[in-house]
Amino acid sequence: MSKETVGDIAQLLQRSFEGYPSGQVFFQQLPSFRLLGMDGDELMAHMSVIHRVIASGGEPFRIFGIGDLCVKKENQHSGLGSSLISHLQDLAKKRGIDFLMLVSESNNFYVKHGFEVAENTCCWLMMQNNRSLGLVRRKLEGGFMYKEVGSKKWPEGEIDLLGHVF
DSSP: OOHHHHHHHHHHHHHHSTTOOTTOSOSSSOOSEEEEEEETTEEEEEEEEEEEEEEETTEEEEEEEEEEEEEOGGGTTSSHHHHHHHHHHHHHHHTTOOEEEEEOSOOHHHHHTTOEEOOOEEEEEEEETTEEEEEEEEEOTTTEEEEEOSSOOOOSSOEEOSSOOO
């Protein structure tokens, strides 16, 4: 990824999410990979993806955690965000991923794409400003969402994120 693209991602994230760290291209940890929506050399959309394992009841689940999905304001409602979700879902099916997961304050877009709100209690490592603050166990009210992409069904018990929230 070029220096220019990294700079463009940092600017898009800061414009899209209030309080996003200036000049930074990750919020808590570097993503496993990114999907970018480009028009020639111009960045139009970005999605960070965390590829990892979570657990519930001792059973591991392979997930793609979606973080920082954003589209330039002037390109919103153009289908670009939907295209990134669709591409990620296709990739997840090819890679044997069980679920797509995310935390969002705006559920309507994701519900339209087949995501469901999870009511599970979760356990995760709380991080803020590049510092680990400790282990947290509680529900992520209203904005914790998942989509089944493999053959496994969403578990009913506590979800251990085995790390930070993406």
